[in-house]
Amino acid sequence: MRESRVSVDDLIYPVFVIEGNNKRVQVPSMPGVERLSLDLLLKQAEECVKLGIPVMALFPSIDASLKTPDGREAANPDGLIPRVVRSLKEHFPELGVMCDVALDPYTTHGQDGLIDETGFILNDETIEMLVKQMLAQAQAGADIVAPSDMMDGRIGIIRDALEAHGLIYTKIMAYSAKYASCYYGPFRDAVGSASNLGKSNKAVYQQDPGNTNEALWEVGLDLAEGADMVMVKPGMPYLDVLWRVKQEFQAPTFAYQVSGEYSMLMAAFQNGWLDEKKTIMETMLCFKRAGADGVLTYFAPQVARWLNEEGRK
Numbered sequence: 001m002r003e004s005r006v007s008v009d010d011l012i013y014p015v016f017v018i019e020g021n022n023k024r025v026q027v028p029s030m031p032g033v034e035r036l037s038l039d040l041l042l043k044q045a046e047e048c049v050k051l052g053i054p055v056m057a058l059f060p061s062i063d064a065s066l067k068t069p070d071g072r073e074a075a076n077p078d079g080l081i082p083r084v085v086r087s088l089k090e091h092f093p094e095l096g097v098m099c100d101v102a103l104d105p106y107t108t109h110g111q112d113g114l115i116d117e118t119g120f121i122l123n124d125e126t127i128e129m130l131v132k133q134m135l136a137q138a139q140a141g142a143d144i145v146a147p148s149d150m151m152d153g154r155i156g157i158i159r160d161a162l163e164a165h166g167l168i169y170t171k172i173m174a175y176s177a178k179y180a181s182c183y184y185g186p187f188r189d190a191v192g193s194a195s196n197l198g199k200s201n202k203a204v205y206q207q208d209p210g211n212t213n214e215a216l217w218e219v220g221l222d223l224a225e226g227a228d229m230v231m232v233k234p235g236m237p238y239l240d241v242l243w244r245v246k247q248e249f250q251a252p253t254f255a256y257q258v259s260g261e262y263s264m265l266m267a268a269f270q271n272g273w274l275d276e277k278k279t280i281m282e283t284m285l286c287f288k289r290a291g292a293d294g295v296l297t298y299f300a301p302q303v304a305r306w307l308n309e310e311g312r313k
């Protein structure tokens with residue numbers, strides 16, 4: 001009689017990649033999460049395929065020497081992410097690869113886009129760079145490009161660029177309702193943008209946590225501009241937004257259980273305050289109940305293992 005269910009194919013696994021060989025670097029604020037070099041990432045990918053996880057989402061941790069104010073390394077067709085994508089698709093063609101479209105891992109100031117002298121974000125100039133970044137990812141073989149930058153109008157321009165380059169199979173997952181949230185803190189440690197960002201924030205382009213109507217406008221715009229799927233982010237604190245978005249549009253809708261949610265839960269597990277398996281599985285069920293068609297979560301391999309053990313693939 002249960003209305004909602006969790007299955008392995010609901011899962012998208014976000015991972016952090018670094019240059020090098022046989023390198024794994026812990027993310028201190030995310031216990032159990034490591035940045036991996038490509039060779040080790042391939043082992044992770046193999047594990048995902050065995051478990052039945054359909055998609056991995058890639059996030060780079062870029063060497064500080066490659067960061068610039070305009071984040072142009074993001075558009076390098078031989079940069080870290082395009083190389084990782086090519087290798088993943090070569091070894092595991094059946095595993096979906098999703099790439100983040102945003103400049104924050106690549107900019108010296110840690111913002112997702114280009115800024116003027118006063119630090120204000122330059123929406124349209126940013127989109128030009130995002131399109132180059134996205135093409136490098138899509139031409140390397142990414143199955144899904146996922147703009148997380150929150151610039152206005154970028155989905156339509158990205159869709160046009162995909163069409164113009166004959167990339168008709170590449171899907172767009174729009175981070176549509178993305179809030180200016182403090183729950184991204186540990187992620188910013190992981191990609192190394194936290195110290196660059198310093199005291200500044202992303203409130204001029206990410207959404208106000210007090211708004212839910214704005215989420216509907218943003219989702220509506222992104223769908224009209226050509227998004228295949230939309231996302232609400234963060235996850236658990238924004239289930240009301242997820243519910244409204246799914247009810248209103250009935251589009252493929254995803255939730256991101258973000259780094260801060262992961263770290264909060266891990267802290268409780270490490271202290272013995274919450275039961276790890278039961279709590280994680282409950283959070284997954286809550287996402288499904290609120291309308292998610294899938295969930296991006298750092299717990300993906302664990303969830304998949306538990307579901308596999310129970311024969312509930």
Ligand SMILES: NCc1[nH]cc(CCC(=O)O)c1CC(=O)O
Pocket residue numbers: 100102103104112148149183184185186187188202257258259260
């Ligand atoms: N545009 C970058 C980006 N893509 C995904 C996340 C957060 C993911 C997480 O916290 O797990 C962020 C951080 C931010 O906007 O500052």
Ligand SMILES: [Mg+2]
Pocket residue numbers: 150151152205218
């Ligand atoms: Mg906007």
